Amino acid sequence: MLLAIDFALLLEKLILVVVVVFASLGIAMYTTFAERKVAAILQDRRGPNRAGPFGLLQPLADGMKLFFKEEIIPNFSSKFLFVMGPALAMLTACMTSAVIPWGDKIDFFGRTVDLQIADVNIGILYVFGVVSLGVYGIMIGSWASNNKFSLMGGLRAASQIISYELAMGISLIALLMITGTLSLKEMVVQQQHGYWNVVLQPLGFLIFLVCAFAECNRTPFDLPEAENELIGGYHTEYSSMKLGFYLFSEYINMFVSSVVMATLFFGGYDIPFFDESVLSPNLAAILGIVALMTKVIAFIFLFMWVRWTIPRFRYDQLMHLGWRILIPLALFNMLATGGVILFFNK
């Protein structure tokens, strides 16, 4: 039986996993830099420009700083859970990228390599499952800190993510009714041949986008770590690299949700108004990755742009928006989509 295992496939997937994880870590690193730079530019400042050319070594300096900071585990905390919190947050953040199709097949010395770690047929459900687990990292960390501000932050994070996940799921159901598949790869292939889903589901996309902001704890929904009310929110007691893990996992989450939005609604690695099949498969795959990354960068910029424009919601406003506006809207969108599909397919 052992011999039946395709070792080449194992190696191929292993390499892909390593590349994807390191790429998302690297991108998250430079997202922190981009965040500061974008913030500066939107506020007529210059931003970090001292470390290396154009300040490009800034994230390395920040990382070094975090490593060399004193590691404090409060005496009154539950030590095991305290360490587990950031680890869990990081783990779930990294796990999501497993089902995302980064590009088309690539021809590598006669071997076709799929640029996707696992094309599971429940792709998007897996993403949702892992993303919902992400809140455990925050909750466990905030509970283990034994600090009221942390606990408040954790509570806020949990209730916010639960509230917005509903609307997000319902808006996704409408999308799934159109595509008829849960596999992300399949969705991209459909969008390559037809329209991008954002054309068919503009309202669904809007709801999904707002919910994605809430899921990532980004402004205007960054109540779990509202500095001026909760000190640092759920990571008040954290220092050194454990704090770094929390901050980092947030940026990875932002990256992953950008990738998911690009894949679900903006054609993934599809190049707009261009038929990839005329190119050689390798070139098409590489251009596909470039196209996907461009879309992702645009989304990340949108995240930052919104952060430096819109002030934070009040908590009751947040709940009001989630339960009384987004969920009914998502339900309406779902029913309308179903009706239209029924009408045209009869």
Add this chain to the structure above:
Amino acid sequence: MQALTNKAKQVDRAPMSFIEKMYLPAIIKGMSITFSHIFKKKPTINYPEKTRPFSPVFRGMQILNRDAEGRENCTACGLCAVACPAEAITMEAAERQAGEENLYREEKYAAKYEINMLRCIFCGLCEEACPKDAIYLSETFTPADYQRKQFIYSKNDLLIPHPQENPEAYKKALGNRANKITVN
């Protein structure tokens, strides 16, 4: 009520319309405002590489002048110390010995000349009081330091470089401001 200026605006307290309740137009408007700031000119000056030019009447750190042959102008008359409103200047006079004619221009000179830069208010009255053009305020400011005692500048810190031994440093220290003062 009569408005004092025509800038006063009545606050609109009408309930929000449906469009306003959607928030999206307001959000898009706000985002276009922040986006327009990308193209604005940044007022920051990259400090150590670029410095803002000082005004021509800027009064910085004091310099003790020498004449064209490199002899110290100061005769330790004490007029600057008397003029100083912050009492930052102290000095001790000494008599020029034979053979020191190349060092000091006149028979009396300042053996010790100290300015406490923490007291100095850079008013420039010492410069105005000096009958020998021996002291003037340059275009450089006092650099930062770690200890208070480092701010008591002695003659070593204040004397201008020798015009013949080190002409470049002399010219640099002289700056533009000294051009207005007749140096002999």
